[in-house]
Amino acid sequence: MKEKLTVIKVGGKIVEEADTLSQLLNDFSLLPGHKLLVHGGGRSATQIAAQLGIESKMVNGRRITDAETLKVVTMVYGGLVNKTIVAGLQARGVNAIGLTGADMDVIRSVKRPVKDIDYGYAGDVKKVDGEALAGLIRKNVIPVMAPLTHDGKGQILNTNADTIAGETAKALAGFFDVTLVYCFEKRGVLSDESDDNSVIPVLTPDLFRQYVKEGVIKEGMIPKLENAFEAINAGVTEVIITSAKAIGQNGGTTVKK
Amino acid sequence: MKEKLTVIKVGGKIVEEADTLSQLLNDFSLLPGHKLLVHGGGRSATQIAAQLGIESKMVNGRRITDAETLKVVTMVYGGLVNKTIVAGLQARGVNAIGLTGADMDVIRSVKRPVKDIDYGYAGDVKKVDGEALAGLIRKNVIPVMAPLTHDGKGQILNTNADTIAGETAKALAGFFDVTLVYCFEKRGVLSDESDDNSVIPVLTPDLFRQYVKEGVIKEGMIPKLENAFEAINAGVTEVIITSAKAIGQNGGTTVKK
Structure with missing residues (x-):
């Protein structure tokens, strides 16, 4: 039996x-087992870019990364944000290592x-x-x-953090029993947008199709969940969509086969 | 017999x-063996700090790192400079990993x-x-x-890069036969400051004392060489002081017992 691994994605x-x-x-730091x-990057990059006189261009909610913006996100995401997290985890007894895809060649991409x-x-x-990452984790x-x-x-x-989390979880599924946790603002996938307590506890492919058909799940949540099912189909054991405040607690929406 | 390791320090x-x-x-990338x-950081941090409206304060050639300056050096040294080098080495077939002291807790310091x-x-x-670093290097x-x-x-x-290189070389001397290379502007320690070809090829403790006595070696070079001898006494096999342009070539000043 494979050891458990939790991959957690948090926003900027x-x-x-x-x-x-x-x-x-x-x-x-309190989460048991491998993790x-x-x-993500967040707004600090936008703010620092503005202070440096670099205009942040967004199209359809995605940042356009020109050469100057790339410098800023490399500084902010790869330096300030990443190392602040690493030092903070070390202070809590977690032997963290900060990585970009370039480090140990862990993630190759194409422009x-x-x-x-x-x-x-x-x-x-x-x-x-996955092998290089599994080597560290073990x-x-x-x-x-x-x-x-x-x-x-x-x-x-510059690379979408949701994608990095999904692809990393898939690559590690050959080495571990992987739970992928996407944290966002809400406590899970809601059946009623206006009610934060209407979290759908479990989503299977059948339930997902039904909710989409009924219009209960819609818009931006559809591609998010399609990605979650894709991860499941690629060997990830389960995907949990929850709030960052609920890490380590039961709750949220569990996506599984 | 221990395997050879070359520790190279380059300025910003x-x-x-x-x-x-x-x-x-x-x-x-062409340098054979473990490395x-x-x-260092260089002036880009000063420049970016200035653009962000943060004044860089220097005392006796050392940067005063206030909270805002720390953010800038964490961004620039830990993000932009470090990751640019790592990606550049990966492109040359070197499986580099960028590290600050916080990553894997490789270097602990005190304020x-x-x-x-x-x-x-x-x-x-x-x-x-040294053990964590040796594990990666092997x-x-x-x-x-x-x-x-x-x-x-x-x-x-924020930590002096010369010190990091020296302390890292010492910590790795238990695992490898370590050569520590300090790169600076000149081709080595000069016996005549006005003649770039007057490189002193070898410095032993006796020769060093003699040159200091004669006034041939003076000022900032004295503490630099004292650090080199300290590294030698702590188990580093040799320290080479040379130009960054001469990496991988014979030349420079070799400091040894």
């Missing part, structure tokens, strides 16, 4: 506010091809080295992954 | 200019005690985990170390 907002970061680090943290929109230095993940070294990858030709690429 | 100036960085990455790179001057968030190295993972450490209580500390 949680890690850039001192009190929510502190709670996250406490909760993550891995993927963090997103230009179709209608040129996203600039944005990376689409091609390959996660030595109780806890990877803390920044939303940055590389193309193997020296180019760093 | 070399890594922040595209052409000298490219040459360094080429030379470093580890320590990089420099305030005597005459308050250096702020500056770290004095207390302990380097797997052909090449550490690239940023001039940042941590105190184990969640505080990142």
